[in-house]
Amino acid sequence: MAQHFLLSAKARTLSLAKVFRMGEDAAYGLFCEMRWPETDGEAVCPRCGCTDSYFLKSRRKYKCVACYHQFSVTSGTIFASRKLSFTDLLAAIVIFVNGAKGISALQASRDLDVQYKTAFVLFHKLREAMAQEFADVKLNGTVEIDGAYFGGYVKPENKKADRKDRRLSFNRSGKRQCVVIMRERRGCSLPFIVANEGDAVPFVRDHVGTLATIHADEGTGWDALYAGWDTRRVNHSVQFMDRGVCTNQAESYFSRLRRMEIGTHHHIAGRYLNAYAGEAAWREDHRRVDNGSQAMTLTGAAMEAKVSRLWKGYWQR
Incomplete structure (x- = not known):
């Protein structure tokens, strides 16, 4: 090994x-x-x-x-x-x-x-x-795109009968934000902060070349991508990779950012989330570079x- x-x-x-x-x-x-x-x-x-x-x-x-x-x-x-x-x-x-x-x-x-x-x-x-x-970056080739939600912790109630499903939007604190990562395979990573996953489509228009191939999951927010790019989807409820189509590089980025939030900083204030998301992208892009x-x-x-x-x-x- x-x-x-x-x-x-x-x-x-x-x-x-x-x-x-x-x-x-x-x-x-x-x-x-x-x-x-x-x-x-x-x-x-x-x-x-x-x-x-x-x-x-x-x-x-x-x-x-x-x-x-x-x-x-x-x-x-x-x-x-x-x-x-x-x-x-x-x-x-x-x-x-x-x-x-x-x-x-x-x-x-x-x-x-x-x-x-x-x-x-x-x-x-x-x-x-x-x-x-990340300034003026244009992504090309195969670009993976995905979103994940960070921040806005809601403490569960003491009694089980009083607890609510915190995954539902109307049970959240309103501070939860979506980090969308666009990651070029063997290239640069570009994060954005939006309210909902689908709100990142205008950023895709500005930073992804029209000849690029986009890999995304089955989230409905990515349906609009078919209008401008060769878009390929993978259903994560069935499999993580479908004939070479996957978002594994995007998930790798989210794994690093999630560990930064939970294990290192414990809490990331909403107005600083963009800075920490950019740091995680920089670390991902330089992960095979020596520390010097x-x-x-x-x-x-x-x-x-x-x-x-x-x-x-x-x-x-």
Whole structure:
């Protein structure tokens, strides 16, 4: 029997011990390389684009020769106004990517010896950077599509006679939302949050090529797909696969997201469900990538992302 990738040595190329041994200067140099890869880590002014600058060593800042603008390696990124050291920042990214089914902010706050608020906001900034990979994505080939409901827990009554069927829509709390995943086989995953499964059809029109083949289950919400795509269905009450038609890749995504909700975070607030759904999609797409490459990919995405308008000053409202 073949060994699972996560159990192999190939999956482990970066450890926390290695991060802390590299020191603050090496960690700072790594962030510079991620911020300015075109110049091999040499500073580029974000205001005028000049490549000549003075380095203010006492504050780790640069001063542009042309426009005299002062900036740092994290200026204009989601790490702007950071207080953590670069070593701790890199360690937080490694801790984040090492969780195959996510990692709670409470656990990270203990590992890094920071406030829960700090870990919570930092991880959401990383999820925002992850979401950049899904921008303007167009799926082609064989695309699996499915939906599952998350959130909106209704506590059962004490007495059995008073309990209601919580699967029925009129017995729910009204907070339950549907996560719809469109997953290209051997390609990208694209999640969306809608009220009901069938509401995702307009998103399919925008993000799935007309020559694609769509695999879906027998949910009535997917009947409209026949109008624009080669759509093939499988009846899950009878079988999981019918002559090659299945939604197994979509179910794999839901398995990861469900374990994130139940086993790691225990509760996901409705307005943050889209962020966690995007994180699960990113982890699925990079599940066969070693943790060192995952950390560098996420660091590069974070250094390319602009200042977060949602999470900057979150606790100060």
